[in-house]
Amino acid sequence: MHISVLSTESIKQLKIKKNGIYIDATFGYGGHSNLILKKLNQYGKLFSIDKDPESIKFSKKIKDPKFNIIHDNFSNIYKLSIKYNIEKKIDGILLDLGISTPQINTPERGFSFKIDGPLDMRMNPNYGISAADWIANATENELSSVIKNFGEERFHKKIAYHIFQRKKIKPIRRTIELSEIITKIISHKKRKKHPATKTFQAIRIYINKELEEIKKVLKNSLKILKKGGRLVVISFHSLEDRIVKKFMNKYGKKPSIPRGLPITEHQIDKFKKIKLKIIKKIKPTTIEILKNPKSRSAILRVAEKI
Ligand SMILES: C[S@@+](CC[C@H](N)C(=O)[O-])C[C@H]1O[C@@H](n2cnc3c(N)ncnc32)[C@H](O)[C@@H]1O
Known part of the structure; x- marks a missing residue:
């Protein structure tokens, strides 16, 4: 609905x-x-x-x-x-x-940091690259600047560093994998919203231009x-x-x-x-x-x- x-x-x-x-x-x-x-x-x-x-x-x-x-x-x-x-x-x-x-609540669309699904985030899944593919190829600087510019996230450098280190070990393909990287390094107590809110918003904005x-x-x-x-x-x-x-x-x-x-x-x-x-x-x-x-x-x- x-x-x-x-x-x-x-x-x-x-x-x-x-x-x-x-x-x-x-x-x-x-x-x-x-x-x-x-x-x-x-x-x-x-x-x-x-x-x-x-x-x-x-x-x-x-x-x-x-x-x-x-x-x-x-x-x-x-x-x-x-x-x-x-x-x-x-x-x-x-x-x-x-x-x-429905876009956010359908796990297969990959927009939600709360429900697990493939890390896609494309409004039109038939066009462009998924969030997972973008993350796989992004440099630490690219990650940081997207999270900063489109998420206005204060901890953009820290988040980018941890995403980058984690993807060297294993590709990040699921929404929950990305969300967990962030919740491990930013405490819930420090903010009203879920710690992954701004990073997810940033990547979504970037992926969909x-x-x-x-x-x-x-x-x-x-x-x-x-x-x-x-x-x-x-x-x-x-x-x-x-x-x-x-x-x-x-x-x-x-x-x-x-x-x-x-x-x-x-x-x-x-x-x-x-x-x-x-x-x-x-x-x-x-x-x-x-x-x-x-x-x-x-x-x-x-x-x-x-
Ligand atoms: C907030 S929803 C609109 C809800 C709608 N007003 C209603 O009452 O049901 C935004 C919609 O815009 C679409 N959208 C976002 N950016 C778009 C774009 N650049 N071109 C076409 N559609 C777009 C999304 O796919 C989504 O379905």
Whole structure:
């Protein structure tokens, strides 16, 4: 089961027009897509994307002529909009970043540090290399920099050292093997979360090129939204949210010009870049966090194409 996060708010912020065209770029298990479909009339259209074949299989349950499912990376949103002839006709794009509950809870997918499974971590297991294969070939420095940059893990050097020493003796192929290396060297007492949380997050982000994907989809969404179209993004950790915030500020924040001073070339350039109106930032309510603890770190940001 996947409980969609900030679903009421995100759908409200999409300002759905009955006959509009929408993209749910992270279909997952269809929570948000189903809510969008309910608001469309027979002339409306929803294009949902996911890179995970399991999500695509699940989507086949939706029998609605307004619904179109696409198995692809969301960074390809521009090419896809040309293919489906919806470029610049899109009224709203929703991104609910991160991974779904079934992905994390299915041991065979290799995302969980709690349940044993093959150390895979690919959202699309038919593409790219698994976490186990990457670890097998990574240098100590590479391990350390991934764990530092994508996990913001304070003990990145220590963890990288121990992973590296352990893999010299025996390859690390299982999630529990990796998780045990970390729990042996970092005590539970020192932190609120499981000691392997940040390392697993880091490797997952690296393996799936998550941050690059987000940068690309945001940029491409600007090209395909129509005037007044909404961009609604839910992120789950600071690395994602920082990218979204920076992007919205870059295209949405007007330069401040001190009164009485002439406008500089630089400020004119910045004005020309303005393509978005920043609408708002929303966090889950205490009630939502109580119902779905996974929502506690979620942040929803909304902008509108101008
Ligand atoms: C948090 S879940 C979305 C849940 C969904 N909103 C729901 O209500 O069921 C994120 C989904 O996005 C997909 N995803 C993540 N990065 C992607 C990418 N770069 N391209 C396409 N799909 C991606 C994942 O496979 C996962 O199914």
